[in-house]
Amino acid sequence: MDRVVTLVSAVLTASALFANSARASAQNDTIPMQLRLAYAGPTGMVVSWNTYSQLSHPTVRYGRDPEHLNRVASSNISVTYPTSTTYNNHVSIPDLEPDTLYYYQPINSNSSVPYTFKTSRRAGDKSPYSIAVAIDMGLMGPRGLTTTVGAGAGHPLGPHDNNTIQSLQAQGAGTDFLWHPGDIAYADYWLKEEIQGFLPNTTIEDGAKVYESLLNQYYDEVSAISARKPYMVGPGNHEANCDNGGTTDKAHNITYDVSICMPGQTNFTGFRNHFRMPSAQSGGLENFWYSFDHGMVHYVTLDTETDLGHGFIAPDEPGGPEAENSGPFAVRNAQLNWLKKDLASVDRKKTPWIVVAGHRPWYVSATNKSSTICEECREVFEPLFLEYTVDLVLSGHTHFYERNAPIANFNVDPKELDNPSAPWYITNGAAGHYDGLDSLVYPLQNYTRYATDSVYGWSRLTFHNCSHMTHEFVASANGTVLDTATLFKDRKC
Numbered sequence: 001m002d003r004v005v006t007l008v009s010a011v012l013t014a015s016a017l018f019a020n021s022a023r024a025s026a027q028n029d030t031i032p033m034q035l036r037l038a039y040a041g042p043t044g045m046v047v048s049w050n051t052y053s054q055l056s057h058p059t060v061r062y063g064r065d066p067e068h069l070n071r072v073a074s075s076n077i078s079v080t081y082p083t084s085t086t087y088n089n090h091v092s093i094p095d096l097e098p099d100t101l102y103y104y105q106p107i108n109s110n111s112s113v114p115y116t117f118k119t120s121r122r123a124g125d126k127s128p129y130s131i132a133v134a135i136d137m138g139l140m141g142p143r144g145l146t147t148t149v150g151a152g153a154g155h156p157l158g159p160h161d162n163n164t165i166q167s168l169q170a171q172g173a174g175t176d177f178l179w180h181p182g183d184i185a186y187a188d189y190w191l192k193e194e195i196q197g198f199l200p201n202t203t204i205e206d207g208a209k210v211y212e213s214l215l216n217q218y219y220d221e222v223s224a225i226s227a228r229k230p231y232m233v234g235p236g237n238h239e240a241n242c243d244n245g246g247t248t249d250k251a252h253n254i255t256y257d258v259s260i261c262m263p264g265q266t267n268f269t270g271f272r273n274h275f276r277m278p279s280a281q282s283g284g285l286e287n288f289w290y291s292f293d294h295g296m297v298h299y300v301t302l303d304t305e306t307d308l309g310h311g312f313i314a315p316d317e318p319g320g321p322e323a324e325n326s327g328p329f330a331v332r333n334a335q336l337n338w339l340k341k342d343l344a345s346v347d348r349k350k351t352p353w354i355v356v357a358g359h360r361p362w363y364v365s366a367t368n369k370s371s372t373i374c375e376e377c378r379e380v381f382e383p384l385f386l387e388y389t390v391d392l393v394l395s396g397h398t399h400f401y402e403r404n405a406p407i408a409n410f411n412v413d414p415k416e417l418d419n420p421s422a423p424w425y426i427t428n429g430a431a432g433h434y435d436g437l438d439s440l441v442y443p444l445q446n447y448t449r450y451a452t453d454s455v456y457g458w459s460r461l462t463f464h465n466c467s468h469m470t471h472e473f474v475a476s477a478n479g480t481v482l483d484t485a486t487l488f489k490d491r492k493c
Contacts, residue, residue, distance in 0.1 A: 062102050084270070103115070128169070132178045153435045308377065310379065360397045363407050366440070397425065
């Protein structure tokens with residue numbers, strides 16, 4: 001088990017605006033909040049939650065009967081970091097039955113009924129199912145994506161629009177889990193939102209308090225989903241630090257950088273503390289790269305922000321184009337060597353589909369600013385995708401939707417979606433956050449098959465059998481499906 005780490009928070013002057021997000025009262029310090037689930041190997045589940053006080057032994061009661069939670073799991077993992085107002089508690093529950101509904105309740109819960117989760121489908125299970133994918137999804141509501149924006153921002157919600165978190169609860173209710181490969185919450189937009197007049201001004205010193213408040217508000221919002229189905233995440237550039245890769249106040253001719261970020265809001269610290277992805281079970285690294293099986297699919301999460309390998313300086317590393325000054329987190333080529341070993345070990349008889357997600361795209365109709373088009377990612381990862389016949393590659397980072405043809409080394413597979421040998425590439429960074437959507441660059445690339453930069457939305461993947469998989473782009477505002485396409489692979493089920 002991880003040892004318990006206690007860190008002394010930096011002394012901050014609380015701004016009056018965000019004072020109400022602090023602890024309600026001392027007696028509520030151990031009540032669970034921000035519940036989230038994650039698969040932990042084929043028969044495990046991690047239950048995580050936050051509390052205002054550290055717990056000596058985070059504990060979860062669980063069972064198959066809501067009236068009889070007769071089993072207990074606990075840990076000694078209750079961790080925090082400088083500037084955080086809460087502790088992250090993580091408990092791994094082992095030896096569960098596959099594809100089974102369980103009821104659970106963290107210690108000190110004030111909920112009158114237990115929560116539920118369903119365990120992973122057994123590898124080789126041929127039953128059809130769907131998952132939800134949302135990338136670049138930030139805080140919704142009055143301090144995030146809403147019906148108004150600040151000066152210079154765009155694409156507010158319409159007066160009757162649902163946001164993506166609401167749509168995921170409604171149209172995504174039947175999906176098995178939510179996959180979020182990077183750019184989570186957008187708390188690092190706090191300074192930009194203040195400069196644009198969307199949030200009241202605070203001092204730079206008080207910015208740490210605003211950052212943590214926005215982060216906690218997002219985790220509160222998404223817990224409506226993450227408390228009941230696994231929330232599988234990966235790293236994006238907006239998890240790196242508090243400053244959005246550099247923010248400029250044009251009115252005062254000031255450009256800020258990572259030096260304004262206090263300890264605890266640099267180097268992916270919050271991201272590393274808040275989640276527990278199945279890297280231990282898959283040989284990966286923390287929440288950065290890992291894999292897992294679910295039914296007929298092998299899923300892989302990659303890190304496009306740090307640790308690329310082959311001697312490349314990754315976008316978020318010291319000296320990288322994003323100026324995030326984060327990482328690396330492992331020895332040279334660690335992620336690349338792990339990926340090769342992981343893909344080589346896949347049993348295609350059990351999991352015929354391989355789906356990979358990494359935050360940054362390389363086949364995309366976008367302006368190439370600070371590695372938006374991640375050519376170094378392509379040079380590192382694409383040879384392995386081709387060698388091991390990866391079926392689908394998902395990305396975000398650019399805040400629009402673009403479905404491409406299957407591609408190999410910039411060449412469109414002549415078979416398109418009818419049994420191609422090259423991976424199918426889809427970019428969908430349109431889940432939404434403050435500051436809206438990005439613009440596609442026209443003319444679109446020759447490999448583009450459908451694209452839109454005017455709609456917030458998420459992806460629904462449905463695996464029908466070993467040979468047919470459908471991707472749908474779901475508009476968050478009203479739940480309509482704006483684009484759908486089915487990939488066929490000539491495999492015998």
